Amino acid sequence: MRSPTRLAALARLSAERAGPDGRTRRLPPAGRRRLPGWLRSLLVLGVGIAAALTVATPGNAQIGPDAAATRTIQALAVGDLSAVPEDFPQVMNYTPGTARLADGSLRVINPNGSCSVPGEGRPFDFAVACQAHDFGYDMLRYAQRRGAPLDPAARADIDLLLDHDLRLQCAADSTPASCDATVALFAAGVGFNSWRQVSGPPVDTSGLPRTAGLVLLALAGGGCLVTARSRLRPARPGRRRRLRPFRRPGASAG
Numbered sequence: 001m002r003s004p005t006r007l008a009a010l011a012r013l014s015a016e017r018a019g020p021d022g023r024t025r026r027l028p029p030a031g032r033r034r035l036p037g038w039l040r041s042l043l044v045l046g047v048g049i050a051a052a053l054t055v056a057t058p059g060n061a062q063i064g065p066d067a068a069a070t071r072t073i074q075a076l077a078v079g080d081l082s083a084v085p086e087d088f089p090q091v092m093n094y095t096p097g098t099a100r101l102a103d104g105s106l107r108v109i110n111p112n113g114s115c116s117v118p119g120e121g122r123p124f125d126f127a128v129a130c131q132a133h134d135f136g137y138d139m140l141r142y143a144q145r146r147g148a149p150l151d152p153a154a155r156a157d158i159d160l161l162l163d164h165d166l167r168l169q170c171a172a173d174s175t176p177a178s179c180d181a182t183v184a185l186f187a188a189g190v191g192f193n194s195w196r197q198v199s200g201p202p203v204d205t206s207g208l209p210r211t212a213g214l215v216l217l218a219l220a221g222g223g224c225l226v227t228a229r230s231r232l233r234p235a236r237p238g239r240r241r242r243l244r245p246f247r248r249p250g251a252s253a254g
Helices: 004-017 037-056 067-074 086-092 127-145 153-171 176-196 204-232
Strands: 099-100 106-109
Touching: 067 127, 067 153, 086 127, 099 127, 106 127, 127 153, 153 176
Parallel strands: none
Antiparallel strands: 099 106
16 A cells, blocks of 8 residues: 555646646657747748749730840751841840851850859860850840840740750760760759749849748758757756655664
């Protein structure tokens, strides 16, 4: 049989665990810290805003796309310099030229353009393909400055032509396998940047919504990781009440 002292201690422990309604409360597992409600709400809100930003769609132009720029985009694959709008040098502040790829294909290029990656694709000769891609992007900027931006499909066509031209250059290289691997990296970078800029004209502000969304997602992910680590970290043990040892009546203390 349990002594009255031990039974009284167990009764007090049960009362401490019981809630106001008399029901037994479930104590949190040892070593886990509960995440504050305001922080959970903030994380949910941040993830929601980030998701909305990263799925942003291209804005619709108020008027039809620029007809001259559209014709030029369609003529990129044949290198027709005569298709370039007459006012292009005045609007974009340079005069485009032409250059040939390894198989003799003609391209309209931006003479000042280059591959926007470290090393510019060396040792492979991607200069003409990148300069032609830069000119295509300049046509997108030209149409925007004229107040009639092109459809997002125009940027996709320009990116596809770059992939074609880079692989064409690889066919003339002595190490096609390494060249193709480099082209795959180029294509991934170009595709991500076009997605980030919502397939619109490649200007600085066009990538802000999705860039902000990616930053918010990264912050939310970091916050979740830090929170998870803090919850898994054992809590500092507090001072616990110890029950008096049970002794039978009449037993000596020694």
